[in-house]
Amino acid sequence: MASTQIIIITILALITPIFATEFIVGDNDGWKINFDYEAWAMGKMFMVGDTLGPSANEALTTGNDVITLKTPGNKWYICGVGQHCAMGNQKLAITVHESVAPAPMPAGPAPIFATEFIVGDNDGWKINFDYEAWAKGKMFMVGDTLVFKYTEGSHNVFKVNGTGFDQCIKPPANEALTTGNDVITLKTPGNKWYICGVGQHCAMGNQKLAITVHESMAPAPMPAGPISAAATQGMAASRYYGGMVAAAFGILLIVMV
Template sequence: MAASSNYRIMIFILAIVAILVPSSLATEFVVGDDKGWTINFDYQAWAQGKEFHVGDKLVFKYTENSHNVLKVNGTGFQDCVAPAGTEALTSGNDVITLATPGRKWYICGVSKHCEVGNQKLFITVLPQTLLSPASAPCPICLATEFVVGDDKGWTINFDYQTWAQGKEFHVGDKLVFKYTENSHNVLKVNGTGFQDCVAPAGTEALTSGNDVITLATPGRKWYICGVSKHCEVGNQKLFITVLPQTLLSPASAPSPTSAAWGCSATAYRGWIVAIFGVLMMVMF
């Protein structure tokens, strides 16, 4: 009788482990980040550098009745036409779980939002893995939130290169640009645009006054203010180099109050060891 009871407990605990580990690795991607699902946004640029895995979720956020989400094939993506019978998602907070690997295409079927407004997204979904370093946050990888300029915020006549000096920016970290709304903005540019204080045609400015940019890919990043001559005369621009995500970054690891905690292989091993420890205690 005792052996039968212990066997049931073991099966129960193993089921918990099987459910806990893969599901907690899933990443939730808000399509377009703070811009959401809208027209005149480059969703391919947004997706670039991200790794999407089976089990991850796409969240399409938009004002209800202004857009929708249609899953299409490659031809439908090119022609902005959904196959007959395709059911549109229309809640304004549509969540799609990526259930299978392969190429996935999504468009907006409202008016000519896809054809004219380029409101469409193409991604490649990779098989599920226990560790996805590029896309899965973890408690050992401490994502840091940097308020640009600290208490000075995003303003003119401030030396942002001095501010950035000595800091280590990693994939997964966030830049927060704080300023009085309508007094400044934030434009992501290239090296030439940074030098000349000119944004490429079609660059969409961030204007909320509390703009959050997640550093999704490693490499050099440039940001300027496009209001008046704030960049040229007021030197309101920032250049940083983003490093790959690492398990431990001693130079940039923040205090618990500034870290975004996720999940790591180390944490899972800890959970599994603890569970099996309990199992052994029960059985023996």
């Protein structure tokens, strides 16, 4: 039994993941005066490789400033406009932690278990529906897809930023998805926002969706040779950390046989 435990621990040690997270500073409130950024940062784990903005050493002025956290340690950021820092408390202090890189994976394709989310489920994409409640408790991962279903011509879908979401600001018309069966693949982690740009559907009908997408973790490739049905089912049913544990369990079954 002792040797079995060592095998499990060794396998799990080899599949330690590294995650990169996109932090939108202030979330929907963004970077502004009179906001408690100390409270916003509290409880968040900032890691080397994560991204946020703006910079402490030179002015970033695009309004969508992205900084990659490249080194561990304490980091400080302020707004340099007028008295925004001194009087408006527009400043952010965080501690960045060293990330743990995964061990190199064996050659060969590794499956990722992606989920298709029908936005609104049977209700689809429509006005006067609580999409905040629909998204609550769901785990959206990189590689998953969102499907917006509606009668073609009655609605559309725009991907927007946090301000566009809050104020129902629609982008140029050529950015709209309009098929009535619009499929969006979630390719990067971070906060994502979507609205309907038809009439007042967003502003008055609350037809908008905000989600947080998490980094996915591909399970380790299985060794060549036969594997039990139980291990196969465990792999198919798992995702995120569950996928990695199931992979380790599958390898253990082969070793014990």
